[in-house]
Amino acid sequence: MLSFKEQYQRGSSYVHRLDPRIKLGCMLLFVLSVSLLPTAAWLSYGLLFVSTLFIAYHAGLGWGYALRRSFVALPFVLAAIFLPFTLPGQPLFSLGPFTASLEGTLRLASIVLKSWISVQIAILLAATTPFPDVIWALRALRVPATLVGIISFMYRYIAVLGDEASRLIRARSARAAHSDRRSGGSLLWRGRVAGGMVGNLGLRAFERSERIYAAMVARGFTGEIRTLAPPHIGASDRDALIGMITFLAAVLLLALFV
Amino acid sequence: MFSGLLSVLTAPELLHIPDGFLSTPVALVGWLLAIILIGVALYQTRGQLGEKQIPLMGVVAAFIFAAQAINVPIGGGTSGHLLGGALAAIILGPWAAVLVMTAVISVQALLFQDGGVLVLGWNIINMGILTAFTGFAIYNALKSILGNTRTAVLVAGGVGGWLSMMVGAAATAVEIALSGTSPLAIALPSMLSVHAVLGLIEAFITVGALAFISAARPDLLEIGAHAPARSSAGWVAGGLGIALVVAALSPLASPDPDGLERVAEDVGFLDTALEPAYNLLPDYTIPGIENGVVSGIIAVMLGTVIVFGLSYFVGRLLGRRVQV
Numbered sequence: 001m002l003s004f005k006e007q008y009q010r011g012s013s014y015v016h017r018l019d020p021r022i023k024l025g026c027m028l029l030f031v032l033s034v035s036l037l038p039t040a041a042w043l044s045y046g047l048l049f050v051s052t053l054f055i056a057y058h059a060g061l062g063w064g065y066a067l068r069r070s071f072v073a074l075p076f077v078l079a080a081i082f083l084p085f086t087l088p089g090q091p092l093f094s095l096g097p098f099t100a101s102l103e104g105t106l107r108l109a110s111i112v113l114k115s116w117i118s119v120q121i122a123i124l125l126a127a128t129t130p131f132p133d134v135i136w137a138l139r140a141l142r143v144p145a146t147l148v149g150i151i152s153f154m155y156r157y158i159a160v161l162g163d164e165a166s167r168l169i170r171a172r173s174a175r176a177a178h179s180d181r182r183s184g185g186s187l188l189w190r191g192r193v194a195g196g197m198v199g200n201l202g203l204r205a206f207e208r209s210e211r212i213y214a215a216m217v218a219r220g221f222t223g224e225i226r227t228l229a230p231p232h233i234g235a236s237d238r239d240a241l242i243g244m245i246t247f248l249a250a251v252l253l254l255a256l257f258v
Numbered sequence: 259m260f261s262g263l264l265s266v267l268t269a270p271e272l273l274h275i276p277d278g279f280l281s282t283p284v285a286l287v288g289w290l291l292a293i294i295l296i297g298v299a300l301y302q303t304r305g306q307l308g309e310k311q312i313p314l315m316g317v318v319a320a321f322i323f324a325a326q327a328i329n330v331p332i333g334g335g336t337s338g339h340l341l342g343g344a345l346a347a348i349i350l351g352p353w354a355a356v357l358v359m360t361a362v363i364s365v366q367a368l369l370f371q372d373g374g375v376l377v378l379g380w381n382i383i384n385m386g387i388l389t390a391f392t393g394f395a396i397y398n399a400l401k402s403i404l405g406n407t408r409t410a411v412l413v414a415g416g417v418g419g420w421l422s423m424m425v426g427a428a429a430t431a432v433e434i435a436l437s438g439t440s441p442l443a444i445a446l447p448s449m450l451s452v453h454a455v456l457g458l459i460e461a462f463i464t465v466g467a468l469a470f471i472s473a474a475r476p477d478l479l480e481i482g483a484h485a486p487a488r489s490s491a492g493w494v495a496g497g498l499g500i501a502l503v504v505a506a507l508s509p510l511a512s513p514d515p516d517g518l519e520r521v522a523e524d525v526g527f528l529d530t531a532l533e534p535a536y537n538l539l540p541d542y543t544i545p546g547i548e549n550g551v552v553s554g555i556i557a558v559m560l561g562t563v564i565v566f567g568l569s570y571f572v573g574r575l576l577g578r579r580v581q582v
Binding site: 007027028031032034035036069072075076079080082083086107111112113114115116117118119122123125126131134144146147149150151152153154155156157158160161162164165166168169187188190191192193194195196197198199200201202203205206208209210212213216217221222223225 | 272274275276277278279280281282285296297300304308309310311312313314315316317318319320321323324325327328329330331332339340345349357358360361362364365367368369370371372374375376434438439440441444445458459461462463464465466467468469470471474475478
C-alpha cells in the first residue's frame, strides 16, 4: 500500500543543527563535484564515499544508514549496461560474440559508483533536515516564491490525498479477488479501472483546492505566502560550508593530478 | 534482449534519471532550459490563475503524486502507473501542468531520491514539460479533427498520453547518448520500444480518468454545446508536427543493424562514444568530439523547442484558459 514514510530522522547532532540553506548548498556542491570527476578517479570516489559514511556517523544515523537506502537508482544501471561492449578499446573479456573493452568496463563502473555516491549524499540531506526546512532553503537559493509555495502546498497535502488514494486502492482490492495479479479482465480494462480511480481522486483534489482557497481568502490570503525572517548563519554553519568546499576542491584536484 | 530486460521495470521509473548518468555539461544545459521554461510557466499561470495559483496547483501536484501510487497490475508480478503530465495538461492547460509536474518531480528528487539532483533539469523537461506539451497538443489536435464529443475526448486523451511517454522516452535516450552513457543506436530503440508498450498504461489510465471526469464534471473538459467554438487548423497543425517528429525518430528504432550504425555515424554519436565527453577541463576534450556533443545538445534543445513551440503557438491562437 502507500507509504509516505517520513525520511527525516529526528536528532540533535551537529549535522541536524546546521542551517538548511548551508546543508542544501553543500549537497548541491557535492553532487556537482561527483559529476565533474573523470572516469576511473578511484581515489576521489573513495574519499567522497568515506565522507558520506563520516557524515552519516556524525549525524547519529549509524554508518550504514545511507548505504542501506542507496539502491534506489540501481535499476537505471541498465541504461549503461552495454558500455563495455560498445566502447572500443583494449579487450577485457568475451561474452559470446561480444567483446568487452577495458575502457568501457571502467566507464560503466565509474558511472555506477558516481551515481551511488550522489544518491547517498541526497539521502543524508533528507534524513537530517525536515522537508519544510528544505523547502524554505529553496527560497534562499532564489527559487521563485510561487514555485516554492506550490511545493510547500504539495508537501502539506501529500498525506491527505495519499490517504484518499489508499482508500480507493483498498476499495478496489475488496472488490477484486487479486488486484496484484493478472485477474479480472484485460490490461485495457484494468487500466481504465485505475483511470477511473485517478479521475475520482483528481476531482476530489480540485474541489478540495477550491475549498482551501476559499478558506484562505476568508483569512486574508492575497496570493503571497509569508515566512518568518531567516535566522542568522552562525559560525558553525560557515565552518561547515568552507570545510565542504575545501574538501571538494581537494578531491577534484586529486583527480586531476593523480 | 535489451527491451526484454528493461520491461521488468515500470514505465515512469525509467524516465527518472539518477545523478551520474548524464555528463556535467549536458546536465547544466538541462537546468538552463528548465529554468527558462519554468519562468515562462510562472508568468503565464500568474496571468490565468492569479492568487489561486499556489493553492490550486499545490493540491493538484499532491494529486498527481498520489495518483502515481495507484498501480495497474501488468502481470508477472510487475505493475505500471501513471506519470500524469498529459492528464494534468489536458485538465489545467500546459503551463499550469508544467508547474505541477515541476513540483512533483522536485519533491521526488529531494525527498525520496527518485531521480537525481544535478539532472533534475532534464527530468523536469522529459517528464513534466515535454509530456505536458505533447499531451496537450495531440489532445487538442485530435479533438478538433474528431469533433468535441465524449468519444473524441477519450480517444484524443489516450493517444496524447501514449505519445507523451514516447516523446519523454526519446528525449531521455538522446540525453543519455549525449553524455556518452550509451550509444544512441542502443538507447533510443530500447527506450522507445519499452515505452511503446508501457505507454499504453499511461494511455489507459488517462482515458479512464477522462471518462470519469467527463461523466462527473464535463464542464472541466469543455465537452458539448457550451464549449466555445474555435478554429481547428492550429491544433491539427500542432498535432501533425509532433506526429512528424515521432515518425522521423521511428527509423532509429529499427532493429536493422546497418541502419543503426548509419544513423549513429550520421549523428556523430559513435565519435562521442569513443571518448568520455565529460572532462574536468573543457580544454581536455578533442575538438571533433566536442563538436559532436555540442551539435547533439543543440539537437535536443531544438527538439524541445519544436515540440513545445508548436503546441504553445497553436495554444495561443485558440486562447485556451484554465476553467476550474
